Amino acid sequence: MKVAIIGAGIVGSTAAYYLSKEKDMEVTVFDYGLGQATKAAAGIISPWFSRRRNKAWYKMARLGADFYPQMVSDLEEDGFDTSFYKQVGIFLHKKTPEHFQDLYELAHSRLEESPLIGDLTILSEEDVKAAFPDLQTKGQMLYASGAARLDGAALTQTLLQASACPVVRKEVRLKKVANGYDIDNQLFDRVILATGAWLGKILEPLGYDVDVRPQKGQLLDYQFEDYQTEDLPVFMPEGELDVIPFIDGKVSVGASHENDKGFDLTVDETVLNRLESEAREFFPKVDEAVSKSDRIGIRAYTSDFSPFYGQVPDLEGVYVASGLGSSGLTTGPLIARELVSMLKNQEFWLHSDDYKASNYICHTVKADKYSENMIK
Ligand SMILES: Cc1cc2nc3c(=O)[nH]c(=O)nc-3n(C[C@H](O)[C@H](O)[C@H](O)COP(=O)(O)OP(=O)(O)OC[C@H]3O[C@@H](n4cnc5c(N)ncnc54)[C@H](O)[C@@H]3O)c2cc1C
Structure with a gap:
């Protein structure tokens, strides 16, 4: 065939x-x-904190995350390097303590059907500092060890x-x-x-x-010198911003969700500057990067x-x-x-x-x- x-x-x-x-x-x-x-994606595999009520979607997303270890092992058996995927864990930050507790309970209720979530813990400010010293956040953080970062x-x-x-x-x-x-x-x-x-x-x-319909997404990649990024967790505060450390001193900051731009692939500095200043609030190290580049991709949405x-x-x-x-x-x-x-x-x-x-x-x-x- x-x-x-x-x-x-x-x-x-x-x-x-x-x-x-x-x-x-x-x-x-x-x-x-x-x-x-x-190839423009941020690269976060962590569906368990989603509040979407669509059960069929959530089933697909959680099983999608579960399928990764199998695919990675299939590729490893075939002799391929799979460093594009790593379960580095995720830090979730919420401004209000109630939202934080709700999110913990939601993920906890999903732990049995999704053991891939791994350790689900609430970390103190000191724990966060020890695990990701360049992150500047106040208060507690929700941590799930099974979340992964992926280089699409x-x-x-x-x-x-x-x-x-x-x-x-x-x-x-x-x-x-x-x-x-x-x-x-x-x-x-x-x-x-x-x-x-x-x-x-x-x-x-x-x-x-x-x-x-198309949705434009832009993000920034920062390259650092002498910075061990490989094992750092993904950081997800509220809103659009995510900070995703990759290997060899690369850290991505993303991503925009632009519904009114069609298939436009031009760089919009206003959007990128906004992402950067939001990132600087939590990750001021962006200013020490030796180089910076952008990626732009188009997501596909149904109504x-x-x-x-x-x-x-x-x-x-x-x-x-x-x-x-x-x-x-x-x-x-x-x-x-x-x-x-x-x-x-x-x-x-x-x-x-x-x-x-x-x-x-x-x-x-x-x-x-x-x-x-x-x-x-
Ligand atoms: C900025 C950004 C951040 C994202 N972050 C995440 C994330 O952290 N986690 C997550 O789970 N998802 C994320 N996503 C979503 C995810 O990247 C997409 O949903 C997914 O990659 C879509 O994959 P796809 O194969 O359907 O389409 P695409 O990856 O868009 O691939 C479609 C391909 O088809 C080609 N094509 C189309 N028409 C033709 C034709 N006529 N002839 C030849 N080739 C054609 C295109 O050129 C393209 O290469 C993000 C997306 C963006 C844009």
């Missing part, structure tokens, strides 16, 4: 990796890469390398032809559309309305903020996943693993009916007329 994957963010590259393990599948990946959310770009690069699939770096279109699908003058039996926020752009010419995956209505053999929003690094690998199972008429850890693509993709052109047009 010849399978095409369009989009090599976290969904497409994970699907490529697991599909390449199937004996009867020949996989080709197409990726344009511009504005990709995965390094992960996708590793997955694609491990898959050994050909990767074509260009923007492509999808065409239905009599005996399958044509992409870039190659014929495929099955297609996975892992195109993130750009799903409408690829499906609308085929007669579909797609409920996915009810839920991700979806499955077959595109009336387009047999074409599968899709999108709408991963601001937690797609957490849910993306599991969603991709579900898509791989779906190609074999199976399910993995989730129930696909809870995340139906048909709730977000509507075929507005009659199937017959559409096929005629496409065959011509």
Whole structure:
């Protein structure tokens, strides 16, 4: 079976990796890469403190976090370096003590079904200072040892390398032809559309309305000299700001959530300056960085903020996943693993009916007329 994957963010590259393990599948990946959310992402894997009431979403997010250790061990068994992922723990800071206690209780109630949370503790100001000396906060902090930081770009690069699939770096279109699908003058039996926020752009010419809108996200990467960052925890105060230490003296500060910018990828200094001054309040060391750079990516949102995956209505053999929003690094690998199972008429850890693509993709052109047009 010849399978095409369009989009090599976290969904497409994970699907490529697991599909390449199937004996009867020949996989080709197409990726344009511009504005990709995965390589711009902050990199926090810590879903257990979310207050979202959507149970199906939370199940996907917690199981998405649970899937990471398995994927990391699969890649290690295949001989790959997995330093892109590390459970360094998370510090959560709340201004009001009641919110703090609520959050502790919420996470505590989730501990039994998600042992990955690890040690869940309330730390004193002295404990915080000892663990992350450059962080300047007052009062207690909530700590969960199982939270991880993830370098999205390094992960996708590793997955694609491990898959050994050909990767074509260009923007492509999808065409239905009599005996399958044509992409870039190659014929495929099955297609996975892992195109993130750009799903409408690829499906609308085929007669579909797609409920996915773009959200611009910007963040800053600071590089420090002689600074051991590898084991520092992620820091999450209230609001948009997060401070994420990576390896080799790199610390990221992010991220903005800009709903009114469409697919605009230009750097907005006002937004970055705001992020930096918010960061300075807790992490004044930003001023000691030897260099600073920015990343910009486009998140994909549905109108009810839920991700979806499955077959595109009336387009047999074409599968899709999108709408991963601001937690797609957490849910993306599991969603991709579900898509791989779906190609074999199976399910993995989730129930696909809870995340139906048909709730977000509507075929507005009659199937017959559409096929005629496409065959011509
Ligand atoms: C600033 C920022 C911070 C974030 N922080 C976090 C976080 O801390 N934790 C978390 O869990 N999530 C986070 N996210 C969310 C997460 O990054 C995304 O939800 C996830 O990466 C989406 O993955 P994807 O594979 O669906 O899409 P993408 O990563 O956007 O990949 C889609 C790919 O498809 C390609 N493509 C589209 N159309 C075509 C075409 N026609 N031809 C060829 N290629 C095409 C694009 O170029 C792109 O490379 C963040 C996102 C941003 C932007």
